[in-house]
Amino acid sequence: MTQTMERLLTPEQAAERLAMPVLTLQTWRKNGTGPRFYKLGRRIRYRAEDLEQWIEKQATNHGAAA
Numbered sequence: 038m039t040q041t042m043e044r045l046l047t048p049e050q051a052a053e054r055l056a057m058p059v060l061t062l063q064t065w066r067k068n069g070t071g072p073r074f075y076k077l078g079r080r081i082r083y084r085a086e087d088l089e090q091w092i093e094k095q096a097t098n099h100g101a102a103a
Contacts, residue, residue, distance in 0.1 A: 045075070045082040054088055 051072070052059045065071025066081070072091035075082045 044084055044086070046085060046088075048081050048083070051083040051088060054085070055092075 048059050048062050073087040
């Protein structure tokens with residue numbers, strides 16, 4: 038197996054890393070939001086690097102607490 042394939046995560050693994058439900062990732066894919074993903078045939082996969090980049094883009098400097 039190539040290094041690229043070894044770094045690909047299932048939606049379940051990606052959801053666990055993001056502490057989000059799998060359904061949230063599914064909704065984001067449908068809406069065209071959320072982290073970048075790959076469709077390999079019928080299978081959806083995520084790269085850990087893409088998840089990290091997406092998380093960084095979510096950073097905000099707003100003073101109000103969430």
